[in-house]
Amino acid sequence: MEESWVNSAEQIGADLHLELSGPGGRRAALIRALREAVRSGRLAPGTRLPPYRSLAADLGVARNTVADAYAELVAEGWLTARQGSGTRVAERAEPLRPAARVPVKVPPRARGPRHDLRQGTPDASAFPRAAWLASYRRALQQAPNEVFGPGDPAGRRELREALTEYLARARGVRTEPGCIVICSGFAHALRLLFGQGGGGVLRGPLAVEAYGLGFHRELLTAAGVRTAPLPLDEAGARVDLLDRERGVLLTPAHQFPTGGPLHASRRAAVIDWARARGAVVLEDDYDGEFRYDRRPVGAVQGLDPERVIHIGSVSKSLSPALRLGWMVLPERYVDGVLAAKGEREAWASVLDQLSLADFIVSGAYDRHVRRMRQRYRRRRDRLVEALAEHAPRVEVTGVAAGLHAVLRLPPGTERSTVKAAAWQGIALDGLGTFRHPETDMPAGDGLVVGYATPSEHAYGAALDALCGVLPPGEQRGPASG
Numbered sequence: 001m002e003e004s005w006v007n008s009a010e011q012i013g014a015d016l017h018l019e020l021s022g023p024g025g026r027r028a029a030l031i032r033a034l035r036e037a038v039r040s041g042r043l044a045p046g047t048r049l050p051p052y053r054s055l056a057a058d059l060g061v062a063r064n065t066v067a068d069a070y071a072e073l074v075a076e077g078w079l080t081a082r083q084g085s086g087t088r089v090a091e092r093a094e095p096l097r098p099a100a101r102v103p104v105k106v107p108p109r110a111r112g113p114r115h116d117l118r119q120g121t122p123d124a125s126a127f128p129r130a131a132w133l134a135s136y137r138r139a140l141q142q143a144p145n146e147v148f149g150p151g152d153p154a155g156r157r158e159l160r161e162a163l164t165e166y167l168a169r170a171r172g173v174r175t176e177p178g179c180i181v182i183c184s185g186f187a188h189a190l191r192l193l194f195g196q197g198g199g200g201v202l203r204g205p206l207a208v209e210a211y212g213l214g215f216h217r218e219l220l221t222a223a224g225v226r227t228a229p230l231p232l233d234e235a236g237a238r239v240d241l242l243d244r245e246r247g248v249l250l251t252p253a254h255q256f257p258t259g260g261p262l263h264a265s266r267r268a269a270v271i272d273w274a275r276a277r278g279a280v281v282l283e284d285d286y287d288g289e290f291r292y293d294r295r296p297v298g299a300v301q302g303l304d305p306e307r308v309i310h311i312g313s314v315s316k317s318l319s320p321a322l323r324l325g326w327m328v329l330p331e332r333y334v335d336g337v338l339a340a341k342g343e344r345e346a347w348a349s350v351l352d353q354l355s356l357a358d359f360i361v362s363g364a365y366d367r368h369v370r371r372m373r374q375r376y377r378r379r380r381d382r383l384v385e386a387l388a389e390h391a392p393r394v395e396v397t398g399v400a401a402g403l404h405a406v407l408r409l410p411p412g413t414e415r416s417t418v419k420a421a422a423w424q425g426i427a428l429d430g431l432g433t434f435r436h437p438e439t440d441m442p443a444g445d446g447l448v449v450g451y452a453t454p455s456e457h458a459y460g461a462a463l464d465a466l467c468g469v470l471p472p473g474e475q476r477g478p479a480s481g
């Protein structure tokens with residue numbers, strides 16, 4: 001049996017895998033293979049076939065074998081041959097495709113919710129396609145050839161320089177390009193820091209906030225890291241309760257999901273604790289750009305770059321589909337993280353890195369964040385107004401920043417409200433979903449409502465639907481955070 005990839009692109013335009021096998025010699029095998037390629041649609045009607053000589057060379061057969069096979073298929077009506085336009089697949093060859101005759105069972109397409117109010121994703125319809133494309137084009141035009149070789153696991157220097165300036169200006173982060181490692185987002189950063197099944201640069205136990213993303217807790221558990229829950233109050237995580245843990249993971253700008261910033265005294269206290277214990281603070285700055293009513297809360301990293309690992313990504317500001325993030329490291333961890341990443345860049349596309357660098361340096365990132373901040377602020381305001389009008393006893397909290405709000409519900413109503421919402425085609429999460437299983441902090445009933453996910457035109461209907469399922473006119477639960 002002989003096989004060949006025919007990719008005489010100027011004739012076929014795509015790779016064509018021909019397998020010469022079966023009885024009757026090469027001519028018969030080639031006829032069968034070409035017939036099959038036409039029948040299956042791999043060779044579309046009108047496609048120009050390679051000249052005899054090049055196909056013969058690709059397949060390692062005599063030129064006459066190809067000429068004979070083409071002639072046979074022209075006679076059968078599969079191909080057409082015309083002076084000056086070469087041999088092409090006949091226009092009427094299509095009905096013979098088996099796919100058209102054999103009924104194919106198509107699995108039902110997973111239908112999304114009618115109203116998606118889950119937290120987590122920005123408005124996908126607002127991705128800045130034109131500006132990103134312009135950055136991508138510039139990046140590609142200006143990229144030196146070495147860009148197309150194996151990438152540096154630290155990430156492109158251009159992006160690390162752009163981030164150094166941007167993070168200093170927008171988030172108060174103090175660093176230099178040599179202390180930034182590009183990764184594919186926060187989850188990847190956790191994997192790099194703690195390893196998978198041990199072997200990272202950090203070890204547990206790790207204190208975490210009593211409410212947080214379960215996915216991140218699971219990731220840590222899978223890496224063999226024990227997580228200890230820290231209760232929350234109106235000033236944020238109770239860092240005064242930190243003890244013998246080796247580190248603490250916090251969302252200081254906007255506690256996830258309850259929504260408050262970590263109070264200034266707690267920020268100072270956690271740094272004192274880390275210095276005294278030789279511990280490290282992991283700062284998850286997942287939506288630090290989106291603060292609405294006051295100046296953004298600066299990064300804790302700015303208080304002590306030697307004690308804090310600051311982690312950010314474009315998942316909220318641009319799109320989680322880009323899978324681009326950054327770790328700002330104390331210098332002592334850089335080599336270990338690079339070793340965990342491997343010898344070459346295996347995660348973050350170098351072209352996307354260069355595009356993001358251009359996007360930041362050209363000012364497009366700031367413009368996009370400003371535009372989205374206005375849009376999300378309007379949505380937040382509409383949510384607050386709608387609740388005030390239709391569900392006045394439901395308290396809305398955590399709305400000074402971010403892309404989601406927490407709606408405090410009367411005790412004992414969280415489950416039934418989430419269920420009722422699901423019946424109405426509304427996807428959202430109960431607050432309990434985010435609770436650390438070992439915390440003894442008093443639970444409050446609530447909903448976590450993401451107001452960024454629906455597209456602009458769908459948001460009003462989603463709000464109406466939400467108001468329709470909220471418990472009417474009862475006493476609300478105790479507020480916290």
Ligand SMILES: Cc1ncc(COP(=O)(O)O)c(C=O)c1O
Pocket residue numbers: 120184185186187188213251256284286312313314315316320325
């Ligand atoms: C609490 C929290 N941290 C971090 C992230 C970002 O994760 P990633 O960068 O892996 O997409 C998210 C989601 O966007 C989040 O909700």
